Amino acid sequence: MANVSPTRGDMSTHPDVSEMRARYERMLGGRDVALVDGPVFLLGLYCAVSPWILHYTASQPALVAHNLIIGIAIGLLALGFTAAPARMYGLSWAMCALGIWMIIAPWVVGDSPDAGVIVNNIVIGALALILGLMCAGTAAKSVPKR
Numbered sequence: 427m428a429n430v431s432p433t434r435g436d437m438s439t440h441p442d443v444s445e446m447r448a449r450y451e452r453m454l455g456g457r458d459v460a461l462v463d464g465p466v467f468l469l470g471l472y473c474a475v476s477p478w479i480l481h482y483t484a485s486q487p488a489l490v491a492h493n494l495i496i497g498i499a500i501g502l503l504a505l506g507f508t509a510a511p512a513r514m515y516g517l518s519w520a521m522c523a524l525g526i527w528m529i530i531a532p533w534v535v536g537d538s539p540d541a542g543v544i545v546n547n548i549v550i551g552a553l554a555l556i557l558g559l560m561c562a563g564t565a566a567k568s569v570p571k572r
């Protein structure tokens with residue numbers, strides 16, 4: 427009987443091995459930000475559930491919906507950073523914009539928010555801004571020079 431099972435060959439003899447290695451290196455080059463993906467996701471998760479953690483669902487209904495939507499958006503950005511880093515790290519600046527928006531949102535969206543709500547949104551916004559700047563800086567650093 428003939429041996430029809432696939433055998434593992436040596437890739438070093440493949441004609442495109444240098445191109446494949448270069449592509450692999452480029453793909454992994456932007457993964458320095460992989461350490462930021464997890465904290466960005468956790469920040470989005472906290473932002474989404476913070477109205478229930480801090481118990482301002484009754485006093486600030488507009489901020490409840492706002493933080494839920496922004497938290498989901500931050501979480502989706504984090505998932506995008508993980509799933510398709512080469513395409514998504516250009517959106518790191520959107521993370522910075524969301525951070526700035528979170529800082530000013532209690533006064534724009536809220537209705538006379540108390541100090542706890544304000545501090546919560548400022549901390550979330552500052553962390554989003556810092557993490558967005560880290561993502562943007564690393565993405566800019568990992569872009570290949572032409």
